[in-house]
Structure formats: structure tokens, C-alpha cells
Amino acid sequence: MTLEKATFAGGCFWCMVKPFDSLPGIESVVSGYTGGHVENPTYEQVTTGRTGHTEAVQITFDPEIFPYKDLVEVYWQQTDPTDPNGQFVDQGNSYRPAIFFHSEEQRKIAEESKKELQESGRFLKPIITPIEPAQPFYEAEQYHQDFYKKSASHYNRYRAHSGRDSYINKHW
Template sequence: MVEKKLEKATFAGGCFWCMVKPFDSLPGIESVISGYTGGHKENPTYEEVCTGTTGHTEAVQIIFDPAVFPYKDLVEVYWQQTDPTDAMGQFVDRGSSYRPVIFYHSEEQRKIAEASKKALQDSGKFNKPIVTSIEPAQPFYPAEDYHQDFYKKSGAHYHGYRSHSGRDQYIESHWK
């Protein structure tokens, strides 16, 4: 039996509730965890991160099999969930805890993310600069249980939030 070689991918793209579902059912995805990363406080709570004083951003950490779903394809899915031209939040969620970031776990991931960002900028798809940060991965702290798989646990709340956030309208007009 061949053992799978799993890797991590970490993406911040606004509210982590909205970042789980797009990755959750892709082939080769083992798990998608909502959490906090990029800040200075150990084991932050949701309430602390919301204050903007921890330096953390809401993110998802994906455990995946790159032989089934390569990292470069995950990055492409990531772009299509975000507004890569908005550095200070995503849609209705404003502030540094919602900034868009690709956190890389290896030099190979960094190169793939940088090349993908450049290709997106060069494509002319957007009339503003692509400002999504590409940063080294930092400690990742899973969010509280009630945030995990929120779209499954609280479907009505999730769909109500998502439909009023502006995310779906943006994705429809810019990515479809």
C-alpha cells in the first residue's frame, strides 16, 4: 500500500465560514479547518481576533493530497473566492482580521503562489492591483468548535450571511 503524502495549505479570504465550503468537497481534500493565523497572540479567541489587536486573520487550513489535487489548483480555487484587489477586508467584513493572504508552507508553495498572483495581475482581469499578501505560514490556531463546518451545522445562518455579504455577487460578476 502506498502511503499518501499530505500537505497543508493556508488561505485567508475574509470570513472563514465562507472559505470552507469551496474546498471541502474537492478531491484529495482530507480536512478544512477554520482558525486564526498571522498574529502574535497564542491561542486567540474569536472575540480577541475580532478586536483587531491580536494581529491574526481568519483563515482556513487545508490538509490535502497534492497527488490528487495539486497546490496550484488550490490557489486557483482560492482566488475565485476572494476580491484580490481589497487589502483591508473582504466584502462586508472589514479590517486586518479579514485581509486576504496566501500563507505558504514551503518554498515551492511560495513560488506557485507568486507566479499565480503575477499571472492574475498580468491577465488584465482587474483594473486595480492584486494586493493579496503572500506570507510564510505561522502558527495556526483552530477556531472554536461552533465555527468548524459552519455551513453544515448552521445552514440557514450561513446562507443568510453569505447572501448578504456581497461575496456571491462579486464572484458571479468577476469569476464566472
């Protein structure tokens, strides 16, 4: 079995774990920070917007069981791919959407998927989610990991009031 990594930013990482966590072939979904210029940033540093990092999830998966193309499709359905400034109630660089590719094949798949989504007419605005090379990924603090399981009531309240679910229901 050859495992691969996929890295996606889609706003608050708490909300990006659960959609991927129970899919077949997923070995792990880790919350963390990527895309910035500070080594080993903390949550407090990232939320200032001065590290350049964005909250993201890094998924370790078996592409024979769940192909990267399918992960990208799940990703689109969790985000507002038309908002360059963040996601839902979470705005700012640390919440921007992005697909971080780990190989040329992933880049091609993500670019093609983005093109198909733009051409689908599902969204009135352009699809702006950048597709960028993967950069160092720093695991977030332990209390952020599997937050939807550890703090279910807090997670559910946050998610319900974030605007994410109503947006997803409207567009998907």
C-alpha cells in the same frame, strides 16, 4: 500518501470552507486564526483587531490528487484580491486576504499565480493579496467548524448579504 497543508485567508472563514471541502484529495478544511502575536486567541480577541491574527482556513490535502496550484486557483475565485482591508462586508485586519505558504515550492506557485492573475486584466485594480510564510495556526472554536453544514440557514443568509457571491459572479 504524503499530505500537505495550505493556509488561506479570504475574509470570513465560514465562507472559505465550503469551496474547498468537497474537492477531491482534500482531507480536511479547518477554520482558525493565523498571522498574529497572541497564542491561542479566541474569536472575541481576534475580532477586536488587536491580536494581529486573520481568520483563515487550513487545508490538509493530497497534492497527487489535487495539486497546490489548483488550490490557489480556487482561492482566487473566492476572494477580492484587490482589497487590502478585508473582504466584502467584513473589513479590518482580521478579514484581510493572504496566502500563507508552507514551503518554498508553495511560495513560487503562489507568486506565479498572482502574477498571472495580475497580467490577465481580469481586475482593474492591482492584486494586493500578500504571500507570506505560514505562521502558527490556531483552530477556531468548535461552533465555527463546518458552519455552512451545522447552521445552513444562518450561513446562507450571511453569504447572500455579504456581497461575496455577487462579486464572484461578476469577476469569474
